Amino acid sequence: MAAVAVIWLVIIGTSIWVAIDASNIGARKGLLKGLANMGPAGWFFCCLILWIVGFPVYLAKRAEIRAAAVASNAALSPQGMAGPVAQNLVTPNPVPPPPGWYADAANQGQLHFGKVTGVGIISKADELMKLDALRQSGVLTQGEFDAEKAKLLGVPLSPPTLTV
Secondary structure, three states: OHHHHHHHHHHHHHHHHHHHHHHHHOOOOOOOOHHHOOOHHHHHHHHHHOHHHHHHHHHHHHHHHHHHHHHHHHHOOHHHOOOHHHHHHHOOOOOOOOOOEEEEHHHOOEEEEEEEOOOOEEEHHHHHHHHHHHHHHOOOOHHHHHHHHHHHHOOOOOOOOOOO
């Protein structure tokens, strides 16, 4: 009797997991052709009623379902999407970046240190290289370079120490 209870527990547990997983990867009716053309509820009942067939078929089709969901969501505009997959596409970085950092939309929301101007994004390294070029060409003195560098990096300029 205990073995039957364990079997039912496995069937119900895996069926619930299939329904949650299918929902998370964006499975819906109309993505695939044939028997695998189901949404999360269809996969749940398929696994619950005919577990020995439904569960292996879901595992075999899972990658295809995910790829089809991502491809169909990419074709839609962000305003027309719904569900967890759409939320990840619409808000790749829900937390605003800290001061001095910017989210690079071209690289899927990766954070970089720098500042955004009307023309584009200027990194701290680019500005330091320009300042160093000005210093080397004689336009800026070493003291002016150090002051601009400290201002750019946001660190206080320490007074020069005199050695005798």
